[in-house]
Amino acid sequence: NVPGSDQIIQREQLFKLAEESYLRAIALDATYSRPKYALAVLYVFELDKSEAAIPYLLDYLRLQSKDVDAMFVLARAYYTTNAGQKAVDVYDKILSIIKDPVKTTEAQNNKKFILDALYGR
Numbered sequence: 001n002v003p004g005s006d007q008i009i010q011r012e013q014l015f016k017l018a019e020e021s022y023l024r025a026i027a028l029d030a031t032y033s034r035p036k037y038a039l040a041v042l043y044v045f046e047l048d049k050s051e052a053a054i055p056y057l058l059d060y061l062r063l064q065s066k067d068v069d070a071m072f073v074l075a076r077a078y079y080t081t082n083a084g085q086k087a088v089d090v091y092d093k094i095l096s097i098i099k100d101p102v103k104t105t106e107a108q109n110n111k112k113f114i115l116d117a118l119y120g121r
Helices: 005-028 034-045 050-063 068-080 084-097 101-119
Strands: none
Touching: 005 034, 034 050, 034 068, 050 068, 068 084, 068 101, 084 101
16 A cells, blocks of 8 residues: 555545535536535646636636636636636736735736746746
């Protein structure tokens, strides 16, 4: 047995259970937006399934149009699926609505990073 392998297996099982639970919650009530966001976060940050997260995030943001945290997740999903310009567009939207200086700086830095990568600045 590789050290830590039991923990990895347990972690994967928990992620699978979480995914199934979120999908079931969405199936039971498609208007309940929180499981869509939670599933998208799981896909983007834990399961490396950013492409699968995008439709859930777009649907969630149709219902919760001012949720900046969800917009950050969407921008990350776009970036990790090689849709850099879409990520930049999301950061522009974030910058147009937020007042929080910490999130403003984060959005500006992320946008600059993507633009530098896209256009070799």
